[in-house]
Amino acid sequence: MTSELSSASPLSVSVGALTGGDADLGSYLGKVVLFVNVASKCGLTPQYTGLEKLQEEYAERGFTVVGVPCNQFLGQEPGSAEEIAEFCSATYGVTFPMTEKVEVNGEGRHPLYERLAGFADAEGYSGDIRWNFEKFLVGRDGEVVARFSPQTEPESDEIVAALERALG
Template identity: 55%
Template sequence: MSLYDIPVETASGEITSLGAFDDKLLLIVNVASRCGLTPQYGDLQQLQEKYRDRGFQVVGFPCNQFNGQEPGTNEEIQEFCVATYGVDFPVFGKIEVNGENRHPVYDVLTETQDAAGEAGDVAWNFEKYLVAPGGDIVARVRPQESPATDEFVALVEANLPVAAAA
């Protein structure tokens, strides 16, 4: 089964998939509202705004597995994201990213190695996976690396499916 075919739940409880994004450079991030890394929401939103017209899409999956840093309901999470960071990218329903109840999307993602050659469990909130159009996972970036770094932005730019307008 392709990453794009796996059922995911929207924040409002509807079942959908990532299929609508199969032609985009997709950045999948496990997110949390009460984490020291939560300001990355703002960086993610800036990337979304800057590159959306070039085929880029951020999606967030809230997860409460790391020190209970995402305790809210799906509705509360949505309200926080919009009110605090102006998020307009999809933030899906809360899931688990590790353990026996790991969401199937993360079964696929966690097989990917990071720059140090390590795969396996998600380390913390805001671990980032960059998925090329068609489904190849091109990068796994650990939580501490901000999506605002020059290195991360260069990685995004190198994989965008649509060239910059002249």
């Protein structure tokens, strides 16, 4: 593992934290990260429970979930940063870090998702984010190692196996 990020790494991107300031993604170099575009008013929102369970179970081994709020799918994340933070904490007990609300598709696509969207999932799909709760696993070297569809539950065998491999 190198101690420097490639300029193509999602960890080399600057993005704000939900609560203000910089999310400092570069500080995750050497850790395994699961990026998930999240929304508070989606049929998949209960996945927050599984994401938080992964966070609790694997954090000590060098893992974190990073939630990335997005309002591009039927306006399912309309709240302010404060409302999103309160919802996640009060409803799901979320402790993992969250970025500012960003666009994951289209002309306003955030550079983080410019780097993530080109990675193909196990079925060969790459490109635009399909819906809320699409997941990208980034290895300790800062490179994307897996992509999972929005419907893939956080605690699924598929995600847990990829996470275990990435953690070593």
